[in-house]
Amino acid sequence: AQSVAQPEDQVNVAEGNPLTVKCTYSVSGNPYLFWYVQYPNRGLQFLLKYITGDNLVKGSYGFEAEFNKSQTSFHLKKPSALVSDSALYFCAVRDPMYSGGGADGLTFGKGTHLIIQP
Amino acid sequence: NAGVTQTPKFRILKIGQSMTLQCAQDMNHNYMYWYRQDPGMGLKLIYYSVGAGITDKGEVPNGYNVSRSTTEDFPLRLELAAPSQTSVYFCASSYRGGPTDTQYFGPGTRLTVL
Numbered sequence: 001a002q003s004v005a006q007p008e009d010q011v012n013v014a015e016g017n018p019l020t021v022k023c024t025y026s027v028s029g030n031p032y033l034f035w036y037v038q039y040p041n042r043g044l045q046f047l048l049k050y051i052t053g054d055n056l057v058k059g060s061y062g063f064e065a066e067f068n069k070s071q072t073s074f075h076l077k078k079p080s081a082l083v084s085d086s087a088l089y090f091c092a093v094r095d096p097m098y099s100g101g102g103a104d105g106l107t108f109g110k111g112t113h114l115i116i117q118p
Numbered sequence: 119n120a121g122v123t124q125t126p127k128f129r130i131l132k133i134g135q136s137m138t139l140q141c142a143q144d145m146n147h148n149y150m151y152w153y154r155q156d157p158g159m160g161l162k163l164i165y166y167s168v169g170a171g172i173t174d175k176g177e178v179p180n181g182y183n184v185s186r187s188t189t190e191d192f193p194l195r196l197e198l199a200a201p202s203q204t205s206v207y208f209c210a211s212s213y214r215g216g217p218t219d220t221q222y223f224g225p226g227t228r229l230t231v232l
Contacts, residue, residue, distance in 0.1 A: 034220070036223075041225075042226075043124075043224050043225040043226050044161075045223070046221075046222065106161075108161040110158055111158075
């Protein structure tokens with residue numbers, strides 16, 4: 001079975017400081033990893049994904065994520081946080097070997113609230 | 119493109135009532151999905167469809183039904199609403215549904231069952 005964990009319910013960062021939102025995963029094969037962001041009363045918006053290749057993936061709004069196979073992690077990062085980055089962030093994983101749960105459905109983490117303080 | 123649209127945005131139901139949550143996409147995507155989002159629980163897959171006329175259960179299908187008569191539309195039906203179905207419902211779509219494909223989400227429907 002595939003699973004993903006976001007160990008922090010909330011992350012607080014001062015504006016202008018670097019931010020990291022943590023994500024670890026468990027799959028039986030090579031993972032496909034995704035980050036989504038959800039602003040209040042809005043749907044999920046795709047940020048970035050890792051499929052293969054370079055371990056550092058760049059995405060929308062200046063975000064990037066680093067895939068670390070040995071640590072089974074896919075942490076989301078940004079060099080300089082903005083107040084407008086405040087939102088709920090979801091990490092998701094898809095195991096190409098996974099055959100249950102419907103199609104090639106994503107398994108989502110519980111989400112991390114990111115709060116950027118002015 | 120409007121992307122993925124959902125109606126209504128909000129709804130309050132009484133126990134035992136029924137309703138249909140509407141979802142439409144204009145991206146010509148083959149795959150469509152329904153998720154529910156409970157506080158602190160992430161998203162759970164309810165049903166999905168790989169194309170018109172084909173649907174299948176996800177992780178939490180009990181109490182729901184779906185149909186897919188066209189590529190564009192994927193309504194979710196609640197027959198006998200229960201308080202446990204209070205949640206935010208998201209519809210999503212992807213082009214081929216392949217493992218590397220990105221899913222695109224609608225804005226959600228917030229449902230309360232009293």
